[in-house]
Amino acid sequence: MTIAYWNKYIASICILLGSLSLSAQSKIEGERLRLFNEQFFAAENAKLREEYDKALVIFEALYQKDPESALVCYELAQLYAREEEEQDALFYAEKACEIEPENPWYFRLKLAVYGQFGKSELLIKSLEEATEKHPQDEDLLFQMAEAYYRNGQAEKAIESLNKLEAISGPHEEISNQKKSIYLEMGNLEGAIAELQKLIEIYPKNLDYRGSLGQLYQANNLDEKAFEVYQDMLAIDSLDPRPHLDLANYYQQKGEFHQSLYHLKKAMSSKQLDMERKIAVLLSLFDASRSDSLLTAKSFELLDEIVSQEPADARIYAMYGDYLSREGRDDEALTYYKKALEYGEKFQIWEQILLIEIQNRKFEALKQDAPLALESFPNQPLPYLLAGIAFKESKEYSKARDYLEDGQVYVFNNARLQTEFNLHLAEVSHEMGQHLESDQYFDAVLSVNPKHAGALNNYAYYLSLRNERLKDALRMSTDANTISPSNPVYLDTQAWVLHQLGRDEEAREVIEKALSLLAKPEPELAEHYGDILLGLGEKELARKQYELANGLQSSPSLKAKIKALP
Template sequence: MSRISAFVFLLISLLFAVPAWAQQAAPAKEDAPNKKSEKPEKPRKLSRREKKELSRRAEVEAAQLRVGATLSDRDRGMSESYFVDGVKYVLLEDYNKALERLLKAYALNPTNAAINYKIAETNLLSGNLKDATNFAQAAVKYAPQNAYYYLLLAQVYTSQKQFDKATQVYTSLIKEVPDSDYYLFNLADLYMAQGKLNEALTTFEQAEKKFGPLDEVSFKKQQIYLKQNNLEKALQEGEALIKANPEEVRYVLAQAEMYASNNRMPDAIRLSEQALKQDPDNPQARMILADVYRLQGNSVESAKQIKLAFASPALDIDDKVRILVDYIKQLPNPAIEQTALDLAAITTKVHPKEAKAFSVAGDLQTITGHKAAGREAYLQAIRLDDSKFLLWQQVVLIDAELNQTDSLLRHTERALELFPNQSAMWFYNGVAHILDKQPIKGVKSLEYGRKLATDNPELLSQFDTQLGDAYHELKEYAKSDAAYEAALGFDANNAQALNNYSYYLSLRGEKLDKAKEMSGKLVKQFPDNDTYLDTYAWVLYKLKDYQGARQALEKALKTTTDATVIEHYGDVLFQLGEKEKALTQWQRAQKAGGASAFIVRKIKDQKLYE
């Protein structure tokens, strides 16, 4: 259920010497030093405000040194001087020097509570909890009426997870210091931290008797009842809160959530609708209704309510993104897909200047197969905030999937202006240049990106594979072969490297046995892949194994109408003496489009040209 910010007392009471309750209720005490509010394990930087307050307190505490002291004027003056110096070094966060001065003051006046307190506080800040404990105990002993000394001791014990001792300190504080009943709230929080729910409940009830009914206490008691599985008592507290604060929608919504989480759906709907009467645009009420209707199987009404909630600017963008991410985790799921897309569209409409809205919308569009729409959403997110590399990466991946070379080239160039050290983007840029028939530029990008990817062997292998293709286009065959060998050295089953390397070797008529081994290995792994079958067939063709090539191509042609495969089949048939059938296949290849430059001469002369 929802939480109310005013109720974060449990954590505060564990970390701070004067928690939120004390700050709200305690009267100012001019003779009491303020507390620190940081975990003792690690020293922290003091704020300017804290330093100013410590400086003021130093004067007050110096005055305390005179109270009840039986020192000579000289010793009193020296003690005060050391004390003030010590406080100064605390302000400067030089705790070693601070302790040096304070201990000199202590040597002159060991029973002074203020000196003991300041030494304890300094030890706490520097992480010396043992000494902090001893000096804090002494401060309480010498000034049992000073509430802040108890608070420091409680903090020291809490920092050591000695909650029982901290509890005893709060109990003594409430007993010994007049008008300190407001620390009952701290004590109750401490009991809750220990899981002592009955004691916490009793202490909160004591506080209510002293101070009257308090909304925050009712809310805390409600949480205790829930932990005790006493639902009826928790609900009674909730109803009492609503009755005492009829104008407070948050209590109505908290009660509605409690009903919903305990399967009291009619009551949850009743209170949610009550909240909407008070605040018609309240998105939280809509979200509760959406959840209740979903649990009841009423998907239509559930979708209606959540869309109304998303249409409200009052529902935080981060909450919307979190909910959309939950939808993403459930995809693919036809039952929720359209609702998720609608919610993403509403989010971008309501928050047109939030990059994260378009980013998550892009994710949803992409996952549901709407690649172009997903890319446009990512690009809009980039227009609002171009600093997220992952968004650029998503864009160029979609460019590649859609085979849109111009977009891939344009987007990678823009991304590299912002992220020149991202090796992956150089890879995409190199691929884009190769696809754009600019192998020289492709090689330049790939070689540069490869230097940036030395700590990523998998990405290096991808660079090497693409460089093998690019160097082949440039007829730099030695570099091409070396790149493929490097790629296969990392992954001997790299399909792209095995296929392209073996095919280019067959075109050159070189290392045909090696080409046969590589392409055969690939076909064995992917026996129905027409591209790999065509490569294997062409290697066999170059080895003059025309029957083997024919079998591979006929299998490939069961799943493809690619002109190259058809033309190759015609070439094989021609070599086998079936010239009429060869001519028919060449004509098919020409009609399909994308055949070799020799196809017209082959058909016209009915001869094989290679």
């Protein structure tokens, strides 16, 4: 045991023995008293060791020996309250007070038990009786006010706080409580009076003046609000708070130049902490979304804060958010990476990687995703994006390694697991591991049988292998039902039909696919040529092969053209 433990233990026992001598000794004497004390020590020791069940058993045994021991009842009430045993906790708390009605500790426990189990009427009744006996007790009056308030008796709560104020004099905490209650009651005058009282007590405190101005403004008392804000400026024109209030005031008035003037004043102040500055920028983020002037001013504010706090990661990350929203992704990446210099957070890495994948910056992604994993090796997203980047670069072995490693860290996220399985299916196909590819597709479809992308790709890969063509046609048809008018999915369906020798149907489907394209695609043109050749239309087939070869030349296309008469 530590010295601290023994100090705590001895102090507790000394306090308790004082009470024990008052209650237990009158009922138990001699050897029985010695045994009682010994058991009491054992129960307290168990409680201090957090062996609560053991302590409860011993205290119950002590209660059987002396049911008039208020201290034992007190201990039992605490233990049963801890176990959420309402009836027993109430019984013992009330009995302790019955035995020693003047003991303040027992009374406080009874109040706490009433509060814990929602016995509002009993709590209020006990407090009312106590305040009648002790009308000058400030603690009781405050508890009385709180009990009334929690019970929905706002007027009585105010009465109790007024009594407390009459005893203690005006006090910040009391006035704040009264103000809050008045506002909940819809009593604007009462809330204003309390704020004015606080301003009289603390004339230099701008928070109370600001609250009063905001209260006036929220209730369309704009002239009074403006007067308060001007008073705040007169007290301290360098303080950012009146400037923030005036920025909001002018914004609501539609006077945006004045609003931005005061906003810039506030944000350039070193008295305004970074948390508040970030909060303001967050509020501007949505407000400036469709306002070019506000967007421009937001960037001015960002520049100002960067100059003030050049080593704060949060402002660079916020700058990156603004730039990304405006579609300036390359600049956003610069700021996000600058943020990483002053504090690595996964959310910043996440933004970097998502911008890179969205902009198909696969070479950058191949560098940055592994870097993110050096600091956050348990995050699955960088593994997934690294896998995609290496897959797109045809580095299939590396892609597979990242995807397989990352799966381990996916928990309770079916959507993310699906993404891993989809890309593993594609990588396995490219590596010639067709059984594994099929298994990954099956895993996706077992979770989401209507995943159009999985249905389409699975069908296409089967058709390339000329395997399970009936299954491929069913899946391709389902994909087109789920996502109609998709030229890629229609191309797959046409190709499966071609592999089945159903070229008339294939022609109809692929011509529909071609009609949906904004511009010719080499793969679809080649497939169209194969289907036409299957129908014996060699000249039309030649034209499609030549079109495809012109778009993306390949040895196989040249061979097909050369083979035609």
